[in-house]
Amino acid sequence: MSDEEAYADHYLRVTVDLIVEVGEVNALQAAALADLRAQDLDAQERQDQIDQINSDPSGASALRWLISPDDVLALVDRIDEVQPVEAILEISESDGVLELEDED
Template sequence: MSNRTDTERFLRVTLELVVEVTDTASLRETALADLRLRQPELAEFEEQHDQITADETGASALRWLISPEAVLGLVDRIEEIDPVEAMLEISESEGLLEPIDE
């Protein structure tokens, strides 16, 4: 483990990804199936279930399906770094990052 006070050793990696939800209902069903499979405690199950089913955009479903461990897994194969923390935020987008040339 590195010296946590040596801030020059830390790099922040920012990734911006825009996805198109082509079937919100199926995305929610996939998230609900995964929720049932993971079997969290009843209070968490009810909270997540309510969030997933009430969200018309699919953001809550996607948030449930992408775990912070998966984000950290992006750098697992790099031996020269030690992943310290990950934060995941999913929100509605105003469109594509850049226009697609046709």
């Protein structure tokens, strides 16, 4: 069996840590609410999302609404040799910027 055959249907996990700085939480929430109102949702689901965005002082819920798993899959969309399979999106508060470990 060749190396190429050995890696047929081979899956790789891509992990990306992205820290964003939110300049204005209210503006981020307003953008999420505007996008939310443009979506075709039933009234209860829309209200649940509005309540979640409005009650989150960090802005994470607003950003979570604005970034979909499809956006994450698009990271590799331009690469013909790679077929995106699934994406899980998690957004949480951070203590600040990432600190890289020194490589000695």
